[in-house]
Amino acid sequence: MKISMRGLLGAVLAVAGVAACAPTQNTAGVAVREIPQGERGPVAGVGIEGSDIMAMTDRMMRNMLQSPVLAGAGVPPQVIVDGEYFVNESAQRINKNTIADRLRVNLNRTANGRMIFVARHNAAMVEQERTLKRDGKVDVGTTGLTRAAAGADYRLSGRISSVDAVNVGSGMTQRYNQIIFEMVDLERGTIVWSNIYEFTRAAADDVVYR
Amino acid sequence: MMWSIAKAAAVAAGAAVLLAACTPKPAVQCDFTPMLQADAAGEQALLPLTPGTMKPVALNTVSVIDAGIRRKVLVQSVQASRTATGNVAVETRLMNCTDHPLQVDGRTNFLTTGGGSAEAPSMWQRVYLPPRSFASYAESSVSGPNAATFLIEVKEGR
Numbered sequence: 001m002k003i004s005m006r007g008l009l010g011a012v013l014a015v016a017g018v019a020a021c022a023p024t025q026n027t028a029g030v031a032v033r034e035i036p037q038g039e040r041g042p043v044a045g046v047g048i049e050g051s052d053i054m055a056m057t058d059r060m061m062r063n064m065l066q067s068p069v070l071a072g073a074g075v076p077p078q079v080i081v082d083g084e085y086f087v088n089e090s091a092q093r094i095n096k097n098t099i100a101d102r103l104r105v106n107l108n109r110t111a112n113g114r115m116i117f118v119a120r121h122n123a124a125m126v127e128q129e130r131t132l133k134r135d136g137k138v139d140v141g142t143t144g145l146t147r148a149a150a151g152a153d154y155r156l157s158g159r160i161s162s163v164d165a166v167n168v169g170s171g172m173t174q175r176y177n178q179i180i181f182e183m184v185d186l187e188r189g190t191i192v193w194s195n196i197y198e199f200t201r202a203a204a205d206d207v208v209y210r
Numbered sequence: 211m212m213w214s215i216a217k218a219a220a221v222a223a224g225a226a227v228l229l230a231a232c233t234p235k236p237a238v239q240c241d242f243t244p245m246l247q248a249d250a251a252g253e254q255a256l257l258p259l260t261p262g263t264m265k266p267v268a269l270n271t272v273s274v275i276d277a278g279i280r281r282k283v284l285v286q287s288v289q290a291s292r293t294a295t296g297n298v299a300v301e302t303r304l305m306n307c308t309d310h311p312l313q314v315d316g317r318t319n320f321l322t323t324g325g326g327s328a329e330a331p332s333m334w335q336r337v338y339l340p341p342r343s344f345a346s347y348a349e350s351s352v353s354g355p356n357a358a359t360f361l362i363e364v365k366e367g368r
Contacts, residue, residue, distance in 0.1 A: 037333075054333050055333040058333035062352055066295055068294050110352040110353070
């Protein structure tokens with residue numbers, strides 16, 4: 001098979017032409033930019049954004065610390081704040097631990113002893129160390145032994161839910177997002193504190209949450 | 211021809227004046243001049259490290275940091291109180307002086323008596339202001355007695 005110089009030149013020019021017509025948006029790359037904490041970035045949709053998680057956990061934390069039951073008790077209550085009983089029933093895929101973890105960390109930083117946080121999400125880790133100490137495989141440490149690991153007075157529960165509406169003509173999507181937070185008395189089963197974070201957004205160009 | 215154009219213009223101007231006189235004035239009217247001229251001198255304020263380099267920023271009030279809404283949103287009131295748990299609860303009532311709905315974001319800096327930060331600023335909170343109407347923004351501190359003064363910042367919600 002013989003390839004003529006003219007044919008080769010034509011092929012090269014054709015490839016160059018296609019390359020010249022291709023979209024050049026990302027040719028040089030889009031520079032990374034920092035998004036100020038709590039501000040919405042350039043990629044946003046109708047669902048729960050990172051800025052919403054920061055805003056909602058900040059609001060819940062501030063509100064919890066105004067509760068006399070949680071932050072004004074004579075003996076600081078022992079609480080569990082984790083994602084175990086925080087359920088996601090919304091249309092959006094979301095890591096619910098992001099919400100529970102941020103709430104717990106900020107509460108622990110600011111509560112300043114007004115609440116005691118039980119690390120139930122690390123129960124296996126605690127149990128392992130307790131067993132090693134009692135078996136004599138490690139010493140007792142410096143803070144001594146307790147009869148049992150800490151129990152909790154209250155535990156966080158919550159639910160993320162949403163209502164979607166889509167206009168098939170315009171492609172416009174609208175979503176109502178509702179996130180509720182409740183602190184449940186683990187003996188009596190009553191709710192000692194609750195709050196809600198809700199918002200509605202509409203957009204023609206939605207994004208993919210993953 | 212010239213005379214008829216002038217006559218028509220005069221009639222149109224007269225009609226416009228009459229229409230303006232008949233149009234009811236909005237129930238809520240704003241005058242931003244006193245607010246824009248307000249001076250922090252004599253009040254509790256954040257002062258510059260080097261005198262004269264920065265206009266003092268008054269504390270225990272609202273600072274509209276966004277020039278875009280400085281002549282649109284009026285601060286009607288600011289209130290503060292201590293909660294049962296010893297924190298500071300602040301509330302401000304904002305007024306939308308335009309004929310369009312507005313969205314603004316508010317946050318609060320809680321400061322110690324010495325002017326230092328008592329805690330991290332609160333996260334921005336969206337406030338929806340219907341046309342010619344009021345809405346409130348409220349926030350609470352979490353640092354107990356450390357929070358002595360505050361500064362609420364308001365910007366346009368985007």
